[in-house]
Amino acid sequence: MIRRDFLKTLGVAAAGAAVGLPAAARAAANREFIDGVEPGGSLNNLDLNLRPIKPEVDKQTTIIVIGAGSRGSTYARYAEMFPYALKVVGVSDILEHRCRRTADKHGVPAEHRFGDWSEVFKVPKFADAVIVSTPDDVHYAPCMKALEMGYHVLLEKPVSPTEKECKSILAQAKKYDRIVAVCHVLRYAPYFVALREIVRSGAIGEIVSVQHMEPIQYAHMAHSYVRGNWRNSKLSTPIILAKSCHDLDILRWIIDKPCKTIVADGSLHLFKPENAPEGAPMKCTDGCPHESTCPYSAIDIYTKQKRHLNVFDLDGNKDPDFILQRLKTPPYDSYARCVYHCDNDQPDHYVAEMVFEGGKTAAFSMEAFAPAGGRRTRIMGTMGYIEGDGTRFTLWDFLTRTPKVWDRKVSEIQEYKGAGHGGGDYALERDFVEAVAFNDPGRLSSTIDVSIESHVMGFAAERSRRSGRKEKV
Numbered sequence: 311m312i313r314r315d316f317l318k319t320l321g322v323a324a325a326g327a328a329v330g331l332p333a334a335a336r337a338a339a340n341r342e343f344i345d346g347v348e349p350g351g352s353l354n355n356l357d358l359n360l361r362p363i364k365p366e367v368d369k370q371t372t373i374i375v376i377g378a379g380s381r382g383s384t385y386a387r388y389a390e391m392f393p394y395a396l397k398v399v400g401v402s403d404i405l406e407h408r409c410r411r412t413a414d415k416h417g418v419p420a421e422h423r424f425g426d427w428s429e430v431f432k433v434p435k436f437a438d439a440v441i442v443s444t445p446d447d448v449h450y451a452p453c454m455k456a457l458e459m460g461y462h463v464l465l466e467k468p469v470s471p472t473e474k475e476c477k478s479i480l481a482q483a484k485k486y487d488r489i490v491a492v493c494h495v496l497r498y499a500p501y502f503v504a505l506r507e508i509v510r511s512g513a514i515g516e517i518v519s520v521q522h523m524e525p526i527q528y529a530h531m532a533h534s535y536v537r538g539n540w541r542n543s544k545l546s547t548p549i550i551l552a553k554s555c556h557d558l559d560i561l562r563w564i565i566d567k568p569c570k571t572i573v574a575d576g577s578l579h580l581f582k583p584e585n586a587p588e589g590a591p592m593k594c595t596d597g598c599p600h601e602s603t604c605p606y607s608a609i610d611i612y613t614k615q616k617r618h619l620n621v622f623d624l625d626g627n628k629d630p631d632f633i634l635q636r637l638k639t640p641p642y643d644s645y646a647r648c649v650y651h652c653d654n655d656q657p658d659h660y661v662a663e664m665v666f667e668g669g670k671t672a673a674f675s676m677e678a679f680a681p682a683g684g685r686r687t688r689i690m691g692t693m694g695y696i697e698g699d700g701t702r703f704t705l706w707d708f709l710t711r712t713p714k715v716w717d718r719k720v721s722e723i724q725e726y727k728g729a730g731h732g733g734g735d736y737a738l739e740r741d742f743v744e745a746v747a748f749n750d751p752g753r754l755s756s757t758i759d760v761s762i763e764s765h766v767m768g769f770a771a772e773r774s775r776r777s778g779r780k781e782k783v
C-alpha cells in the first residue's frame with residue numbers, strides 16, 4: 311500500500327491537506343503523544359496481510375521433534391490441530407519421560423523414539439523435516455547432521471552460541487539446498503506484521519529512527535536468566551542473543567536496511583552474592599528468614615503465583631504442596647536457589663545503539679526490573695510517528711494530526727485462542743509447513759539468511775559491551 315492509498319483508507323481527502331485542530335484537540339493529541347489517552351480512530355479495517363493459522367496445503371509434512379521440552383511440545387501441538395498438514399513421526403529427548411509423553415500423544419512407533427539426538431540420524435531418513443528445540447548449545451550438531459541427511463529444519467533461536475557455527479549452518483543449508491526456518495516467532499505475530507505493514511505503506515513517511523524496549527518481567531528474569539537454563543552466558547548464549555535476538559531481528563526487519571555499526575553497554579547489577587541479605591541460605595526452601603519479603607522468592611513465584619511451572623514436569627498437578635515437593639527434589643531444586651547465590655552472569659540491564667544504512671538509528675534497551683513483559687516500540691518517521699506496546703499501537707500522522715489505533719485481537723485474526731508469542735508460534739509453523747509442502751522458502755520471513763544477519767548484530771553488540779568499542783557489523 312502506498313501512502314496516498316493509505317490516507318484514502320483513513321478518509322483523508324488529500325495528502326497535502328493540513329487539518330486545523332482546535333486548541334483542546336491539539337492538547338488532547340499532545341497528551342496522547344505522552345501517555346496514550348483514548349485515541350480517535352481505528353486502523354483495524356486495513357488489509358495488512360494477516361492470516362488465520364490454518365495452513366493451505368494439500369500434502370502432509372512429516373516431522374521429527376528433537377528436544378521434546380517446552381518448545382518442542384508446543385510445536386508438536388500444531389500437528390494435533392491440523393493433522394492433514396503435519397504429522398509427528400519421530401521424537402528424541404534424553405529425558406525418557408519427555409520423549410514418551412510426546413511420542414504417545416502422536417502415536418510414534420517404538421523404533422522412532424530416541425534418546426540423544428544423534429540416534430535419530432543412525433536410521434535412514436524417514437521424515438520431511440526435523441524440529442531442533444534442544445538447548446542453545448545443542449542446536450548446531452543436530453542441525454548440521456539433519457541438513458546433510460536431507461531434512462528441512464525448523465530451528466529454535468538462537469541459531470547457535472557462536473558466530474562461526476551460525477555461519478556454518480547457513481553454508482550447510484545452501485550446500486544441501488534445504489529450508490531452514492529460524493523460530494524468530496515475532497515476525498509472524500499479527501501485531502508485528504501489522505506494525506511493519508503500516509511502516510511499509512509509507513504512513514509515517516521515511517523511517518528515521520526507532521526506540522525499542524524489551525521489558526523482562528522480574529520473576530521471568532529470576533526464573534530463566536538467574537536460576538534457569540539461560541543464567542550463564544558461557545553455558546548457554548549471551549542474553550542479547552538468548553533473549554533479545556528477537557528484538558534485533560525485529561529492528562532490522564522494520565527498518566529494512568542493513569545494520570552498519572553497533573555500540574552496547576550493560577551489566578549484572580543485582581543478582582550476585584554481595585547483594586544477598588544477611589543470613590540468606592543457598593536456597594529459598596532452606597528456611598530463608600527473608601523469604602516472605604523477597605520478590606524473587608522461588609516459593610512465592612512457583613507455589614503461589616504458579617508461574618513458569620512447565621519446567622517441573624507436573625503433568626497438570628498444580629497443588630502447592632506438590633510443587634513445593636518438586637522444588638525440593640533434584641534436578642528441579644536448582645529453581646529453589648537464592649537469586650543471589652546462583653552461577654549466573656547474564657546482565658540485568660543492557661542497552662545498544664545501532665546505525666543502519668542511510669544513517670537511520672535504533673536505540674534498544676533490555677530491562678529486567680519490570681512488572682510485565684510487552685515490548686514497547688516508538689518509530690519516528692518524516693511524516694508521522696508510531697508508538698506500540700506489543701498488543702496495540704497508535705499512529706500519529708503529522709498532516710491529519712488525528713491518532714489512529716491498531717488493536718485487533720489475535721484470536722480473531724488467527725481463528726484460534728491461546729497461541730504463544732502474540733500468535734507468532736503457530737503462524738510460523740503455518741508458513742514452515744507451507745514452505746516445505748511447496749518447497750518454497752519464500753513463504754517464510756525468517757529464513758536462515760536473514761536470521762543470521764540479525765544474529766551477527768547480536769554478536770557484535772556483545773563484543774562491544776565487553777570491549778567498550780563501537781563495532782562494525
Ligand SMILES: NC(=O)c1ccc[n+]([C@@H]2O[C@H](COP(=O)([O-])OP(=O)(O)OC[C@H]3O[C@@H](n4cnc5c(N)ncnc54)[C@H](O)[C@@H]3O)[C@@H](O)[C@H]2O)c1
Pocket residue numbers: 376377378379380381382402403404405408425426427428443444445446448466467468493494495539552731
Ligand atoms: N522462539 C522463542 O521465542 C523461544 C522461547 C523459549 C525458548 N526458545 C529456545 O528453544 C530451545 C528449547 O528451549 P525450551 O524452553 O523448550 O527448553 P527445554 O529444556 O524445555 O527443552 C529442551 C529439551 O531438549 C532435551 N535435550 C537436551 N539435550 C538433548 C540431546 N542431546 N538430545 C535430545 N534431547 C535433548 C531436554 O531434555 C529438554 O527436554 C532453546 O534453544 C531456547 O533458547 C525459543
